[in-house]
Amino acid sequence: MNEWMDGADAVVKRIHHFRAEEITALERQAFDFLGYQWAPIMINFVHIIMVILGLFGVIQYRSRYVIMYLLWTLMWVGWNVFVSCLYLDLGGLSKDSDVLTLGVSSHRSWWKDNGPGCESESLPSPAWHNQQNPELTTVLSCWLEYQYIEILHCIVQLLLSLLGFVYACYVVSTYSDEEDSFNFIGDFHHPPKPPHLFF
Numbered sequence: 160m161n162e163w164m165d166g167a168d169a170v171v172k173r174i175h176h177f178r179a180e181e182i183t184a185l186e187r188q189a190f191d192f193l194g195y196q197w198a199p200i201m202i203n204f205v206h207i208i209m210v211i212l213g214l215f216g217v218i219q220y221r222s223r224y225v226i227m228y229l230l231w232t233l234m235w236v237g238w239n240v241f242v243s244c245l246y247l248d249l250g251g252l253s254k255d256s257d258v259l260t261l262g263v264s265s266h267r268s269w270w271k272d273n274g275p276g277c278e279s280e281s282l283p284s285p286a287w288h289n290q291q292n293p294e295l296t297t298v299l300s301c302w303l304e305y306q307y308i309e310i311l312h313c314i315v316q317l318l319l320s321l322l323g324f325v326y327a328c329y330v331v332s333t334y335s336d337e338e339d340s341f342n343f344i345g346d347f348h349h350p351p352k353p354p355h356l357f358f
Contacts, residue, residue: 170217170218173214173217173326173330174214174217174218176319176322176323176326177210177213177214177217177323179319180210180319180320180323181207181210181211181214183312183315183316183319184203184206184207184210184316185207187199187203187312187316188200188203188204188207190268190269190270190312191203191269193269193273194267194268194269194270194271195260195263196259196260196267196268197259197260197261197263198258198259198260198261199242199259202235202238205231206231206235209227209228209231209232209235210228212224212227212228213225213227213228213229213231213323213327216228216330217330220334222330222331222334225327225330225331225334226327226331228323228327229324229327229328229331232320232323232324232327233324235316235320236317236320236321236324239313239316239317239320240313240317242259242309242313243310243313243314245258245259246306246307246309246310246313247306247310254267254306255267267305268305268306268308268309270305270308270309271305274301274302274303274304274305274308275301275302275303275308276300276301276302276303277300277301277302278300278301
């Protein structure tokens with residue numbers, strides 16, 4: 160009985176991890192929608208689906224789904240490293256490029272204009288106010304610049320992905336290699352659910 164309870168506690172902890180990963184991805188998705196950043200919107204959507212499938216794999220003891228989540232986590236880490244390099248202008252990338260909007264719109268990160276403590280300040284010269292480009296007429300002063308907020312999002316995702324990757328490796332090594340198999344008599348054989356999921 161005690162082994163079963165320990166296994167159930169471990170599964171509940173993993174469920175909470177998947178929920179945290181899902182909530183942070185949904186939060187990131189909302190702000191990407193506000194900034195019309197289409198590449199992150201699509202990739203965040205795929206990430207949310209993969210997290211749900213990984214959660215399903217843990218709950219139903221399906222190692223294939225957990226392996227799929229594990230492989231996706233590697234790509235998700237790569238994406239977050241790419242976005243971090245983009246916002247830091249590393250490796251020939253530029254945060255002013257149209258990579259994240261796929262060239263469809265001229266929008267940028269929502270945080271660029273709506274960051275914490277952002278205030279619009281007019282430039283002192285009245286000649287600037289007659290310019291066609293509104294970016295030249297105002298200067299935003301923010302507590303934290305938008306690229307650092309985006310990088311913080313990436314860091315949170317990387318930390319959750321690291322924890323998820325370690326757990327997925329553990330789950331795959333713990334689960335039986337047997338999946339549900341049909342025995343040709345008309346019923347299904349379900350592999351025993353391992354009660355020793357300690358983490």
